[in-house]
Amino acid sequence: MSTTRRLSWRMMLTVEPVMFFYAFGFFMSMPIAQQYVYKRLSEARGFPYHFQQDDGDTGCGLKLNDTMKKLEKEVQTYASYVQLGIVMFSALPSIIITLFMGGWSDKVGRRPTLIVPVLGGVLDTAGVLIVMIFELPIYCLFVGAFLHGLCGYYTTIILACMSYIADTTDQTQIALRLSIIELIIFLGGMVAQLSSGLWIEKLGFTPPFWFILGCHVTSLLYAVFIVPESRLESTVERGKLFSLDNFKSSWRVYREASGFRKRNLVILTASVGITDIAVMSTSSVMNLYTLHSPLCFTPEYVGYFSAFRQFMHGAGGVTAIKAFGMCLADVNVARIALLSYLGFLVMLGFSETLLLVFLSPIVGIFGGAGPPVIRAMMSKIVSSDDQGSLFSAVSSVEMLCTLVGTAMLNSLYPKSLKFNAPGFVLFLAGIFLLLPFAFTFCLKDHSMFKKKGLMVNKASEYERITDNEEEKEPYSPSSSGDVSEDSPIIPAC
Numbered sequence: 001m002s003t004t005r006r007l008s009w010r011m012m013l014t015v016e017p018v019m020f021f022y023a024f025g026f027f028m029s030m031p032i033a034q035q036y037v038y039k040r041l042s043e044a045r046g047f048p049y050h051f052q053q054d055d056g057d058t059g060c061g062l063k064l065n066d067t068m069k070k071l072e073k074e075v076q077t078y079a080s081y082v083q084l085g086i087v088m089f090s091a092l093p094s095i096i097i098t099l100f101m102g103g104w105s106d107k108v109g110r111r112p113t114l115i116v117p118v119l120g121g122v123l124d125t126a127g128v129l130i131v132m133i134f135e136l137p138i139y140c141l142f143v144g145a146f147l148h149g150l151c152g153y154y155t156t157i158i159l160a161c162m163s164y165i166a167d168t169t170d171q172t173q174i175a176l177r178l179s180i181i182e183l184i185i186f187l188g189g190m191v192a193q194l195s196s197g198l199w200i201e202k203l204g205f206t207p208p209f210w211f212i213l214g215c216h217v218t219s220l221l222y223a224v225f226i227v228p229e230s231r232l233e234s235t236v237e238r239g240k241l242f243s244l245d246n247f248k249s250s251w252r253v254y255r256e257a258s259g260f261r262k263r264n265l266v267i268l269t270a271s272v273g274i275t276d277i278a279v280m281s282t283s284s285v286m287n288l289y290t291l292h293s294p295l296c297f298t299p300e301y302v303g304y305f306s307a308f309r310q311f312m313h314g315a316g317g318v319t320a321i322k323a324f325g326m327c328l329a330d331v332n333v334a335r336i337a338l339l340s341y342l343g344f345l346v347m348l349g350f351s352e353t354l355l356l357v358f359l360s361p362i363v364g365i366f367g368g369a370g371p372p373v374i375r376a377m378m379s380k381i382v383s384s385d386d387q388g389s390l391f392s393a394v395s396s397v398e399m400l401c402t403l404v405g406t407a408m409l410n411s412l413y414p415k416s417l418k419f420n421a422p423g424f425v426l427f428l429a430g431i432f433l434l435l436p437f438a439f440t441f442c443l444k445d446h447s448m449f450k451k452k453g454l455m456v457n458k459a460s461e462y463e464r465i466t467d468n469e470e471e472k473e474p475y476s477p478s479s480s481g482d483v484s485e486d487s488p489i490i491p492a493c
Helices: 015-045 049-054 066-108 111-134 138-150 153-168 171-203 206-225 244-256 259-279 283-291 299-324 330-350 354-363 367-379 384-418 424-442 446-450
Strands: 456-459 462-465
Touching: 015 049, 015 066, 015 111, 015 138, 015 153, 015 171, 015 206, 015 283, 015 299, 066 111, 066 138, 066 153, 066 244, 066 283, 066 384, 111 138, 111 153, 111 206, 153 171, 153 367, 153 384, 171 206, 171 299, 171 367, 244 259, 244 384, 259 330, 259 367, 259 384, 259 424, 259 446, 283 299, 283 384, 283 424, 299 330, 299 354, 299 367, 330 354, 330 367, 330 424, 330 446, 367 384, 384 424
Parallel strands: none
Antiparallel strands: 456 462
């Protein structure tokens, strides 16, 4: 039985705008910053970075003599290593910070874990602008990346959003809601990267970063002043952020799980981490791959491809979860997603024409469903009090795998150029996807992924009570674990 009252826009739009503007700025900064580094390195070594803009679709590589080809490899190699440094300076501190953030958010609420990483994005963008305006050495970009990492980086905001949704969503809808968040991220990235090339060609590199700064500031203001809290602050203990208990709570979820629950948690965590190697770690390599001959994309086409890829994976992921979820179990949806993304990587690695490059995301259309489905399966295994701890551990594992994958792929990419096989790293990333696909056949007791819980969330204008269909027990206001009538937390969706 459920009773509802009027929903306000503030209750329906919670973390979504924060995630959209953060993702917009985050994904827009990636290709622009990378191409800025590419431009600076090209100028330093005398490589004509802009020669391909007047080229047709016949392959700009035909215009390169041996000297230019050697310079191109040098620029690509150094650009790959600089990108690796940026990722390391942001990812390493974020892995540690996130392990504390999860348990802390279970005690003090989710909003702080939303606000801090967005603030880091503001500081990082400001640092990039300073480097561009004053033409400081490229390696000064590492300072902004490190500050962003200390604030939690992308890892912590994903943790915050996943925990927030787990707090406010019926368990039967968690996979769909997480996929919608993924779609919002992809849409933000799509619009950002679609316009990034036009920004560069029309206005240069500095103006788009002022716009990116505006996106992060908008996200920060929304998180501070509009997003309601989804979880009551603990009255038992007011935890400090850098508390050993917060660190331990991230792994207590795994330690205290027993039987098949522990087995499934470990398998799913490993699966989502390895999947991130193929999904997240390949982003910078893909940009370099499309800039390399014979493709030689202009900044405009780099943006178009990135946007199209983001859109296909985001929209396809939501479609797969909604359509396949009606007739297939979550684990089968995850398998379809993994194979779809594998097909995308293989096809892209063989692509030598503009048409094939843009057809490859269509092959991987369902690839975006993998991570949200796997995270939703994990969320159903643990209690509502451990969602933050679970996702902090998961986010840290994901970022660690992304870091390792980025280091490995960006180190192998320059070596693959010596053999004129730039697509090798994409094939390697595709091979990694076979591991989580195989892991899904090791899961036991699939009934735990169908668990339906009783969710009660109240706010001043709305109340929704969802009965547990398995227990068939009526809701009682005095039952333990319920929140008070004057609770500020938001309703279930």
